[in-house]
Amino acid sequence: MDVSQELADYAAKHTTQVLERSQPVQVDMGLLAAFDNTPIDPSEYSSDLDAHLLQLTLTSTQALISALFALPTTPSAEHGPVIRPPVPSTILPREKPLPKPKEPTKWERFAQAKGISHKKRDKKEWDEERQEWVARWGRDGKNKQKEEEWATPVKAGMEADQDPAATARAERKARTAKNEKQHRSNLAQAAASSSASSRRTAQQARAADLERSMLVSKSATASMGKFDKSIEGEPKSRGVKRKFDENVPKAGWKGEKEGLLGVLKSVESGLGRKEKRKGETKEGEVVVRKAVRYHDREERLKAGRGGAGGGRGRGGARGRGRK
Amino acid sequence: MRPLTDEETKAVFEKLANFIGKNLVHLIDRDEDDAYCFRLHKDRVYYLPLSMLHLATSIARPNLVSVGTCFGKFSKSGKFKLGVTSLDWLAKYAKYKVWIKPAGELPFLYGNHVVKAHLGRITEDTPEHQGVVVYNMADVPLGFGVTARSTLDTRKLDPMGIIVFHQADVGEFLRDEDTMF
Known part of the structure; x- marks a missing residue:
């Protein structure tokens, strides 16, 4: 018995259709990604889109999975065979924009205008007396040398009770404070110039405020x-x-x-009233609303002529005045 | 092109309701796939399908001459005036109708009022000053107008007495061809 035909049929039925690609599917195992660079066949694409897309996906997936199984594996007792993916070969674009260049400080701007080249000062300084490198500032900094002297020569014109250590310390603290202030103003300047287009400064807000109040006061005349x-x-x-x-x-x-x-509802409610009014004026019928009004008027007139009070207008008012 | 404000919508609806009454709801409350909307463009009110609106949004304002069905236009003082182009929709939902005899067709189409001699048929119980659509005897809408007398009063009228005041007729398509759009 020859079952080769049945076997072939079964195999054909259960294998996935993989398309022939003129350029092989490129696989980047580092990112677990497959790229199909072959141009799309327009006739296939337009004839049966879903089936074609499925076939394309299958082709790429097939390539990815076969590449996955081709990687060297190391056996692991816990997880079974383990692979170490290679370094990604595809270069992805940067997610965020490049950082903007730092705004130059006031000194940097001045130095550039004057053509002063920046010299970076060393953090350490050579101490002749101690014959070693010491820190310029900070812990055991050389800038504190004056206040730590055990003896200070008194200069001419100095007060007798002046503490030279305290004076030196105060001077140093003042320098630090001044530098701190300059740093803050530099930061503020940088922030203002970087967001000048989006945010109004206090000065601009004030200008707009003045302009508005001027317009208001200008239009506050009789004309x-x-x-x-x-x-x-x-x-x-x-x-x-x-x-x-x-x-x-x-x-x-x-x-x-x-x-x-909603508008229609309001229009229709008005319409209903109008139609009712129109309906009243049918021929040969008594319009109740008008008849009642007419009757009331007649009554009032009769009462007014009788002089029993309750008349309208000046007559009634005069009557009250006489009492 | 923009949607109408509430006051404008009210003005348009009041005019339309004079002709089609409560059928006005059929112009607004339609099936989802057949929805229409009102839009104002250069003081004219257009009634157009939503799909057309989406297409028309891509056309710049100065280039857009007309879109959908023009229902009429707003005067400078904010009053709304129905135009003859709205006749198809009015005829579809008209509440009160007037049919005129073949002899009266031409005078009406030249812009004259409808006189009693030309009156073929009229909807019963038509009140006075009611918006009516004018048809010929073959049920072709010719225009619209406002009744001068109620149906009852027409009996006593002499043959040359006016029954329907002319407002718009299809003759305008020729007479006012230049200024219509």
């Missing part, structure tokens, strides 16, 4: 400032711009429809 003398370079007042709904509503048609139906 709304129409005949006032205008100053050169005077700001123009801009009115409030009209705002309409979006042409294509983002929330969808539903919201607009609800609005229209």
Whole structure:
């Protein structure tokens, strides 16, 4: 019995269709990614899109998995065979933009304008007396040498009770404070120039405020400032711009429809009243509303003529006045 | 092109309701796949399918001549005036109708009022000053107008008495061809 035909059929049925690619699928095992660089066949693409996409995916996946199994494995008791993926060969673009260059400090700007080249000072300084390198500042810094002297020669004109150590320390602290202040102003300058377009400075806000109050006071005359003398370079007042709904509503048609139906409801309620009024004027019928009104008026007139009070207008008022 | 404000919508609806009454709801509350909207463009009110609106958004304002069906236009003082282009929609949902005899078709299409002699049929119980759509005897809409008398009062009227005040007719397509769009 020959079952080779059945076997072939079964195999054909259960194997995945892999497409022939003119350029082989490139695999980057470091990223576990496969890249299919072959151009898309337009006829295949347009004839049966889903099946074609599935085949393309299968081809790439097949290439990825076969490359995965080709990697060398090391046996592990816990996890079974383990692979160590190679270094990724695909270079990905940087996620974030390049950092902006640091804003130059006031001194750096001055130095550049004057053509002074920057000399980086060493952190350490040679001490002749001790014959060793000592720190310029900080712990055991040389800048504290003066205040730590065991004896200080008194200069001419110095106060007798002056503490030379305290004076030196105060001078050093003042220098530090001054530097700190300069640093802060540099930081503020850098922040202002980097976000100048997005944020108004306090000065700009003040200017806008002044402009607004000037416009308000200008239009506060009887003629709304129409005949006032205008100053050169005077700001123009801009009115409030009209705002309409979006042409294509983002929330969808539903919201607009609800609005229209609401307006329709109010229109229809008005319509009902109007129709009722119209209905009253049918031929040969008594209009109750008008009849009642007419009757009331007749009654009132009769009462007024009788002089029993309750008449309208001046007659009634005079009557009260006589009492 | 922009949606109408509430006041504008009210003005348009009040005019339309004069002709189609409660059928107005059929212009707004439609199936999802057949939704229409009102849009204002250069003082004219257009009634257009949503799909057309999406296409029209890509056209710059000065280049857009017309979109959908023009229902009429707003005057400078904010009053809304129905145009003859809205006739198809009005005829579809009209509440009160007037049919005119073949002899009266031409005078009406030249912009004259409808007189009693030309009146073929009229919807019963039509009140006075009611918006009506005018048809010929073959049920082709010719225009619209406002009744001068209620149906009852027309009986007593002499043959040359006006029954429908002319507002718009399809003759305008030729007469006002230059200024219509």
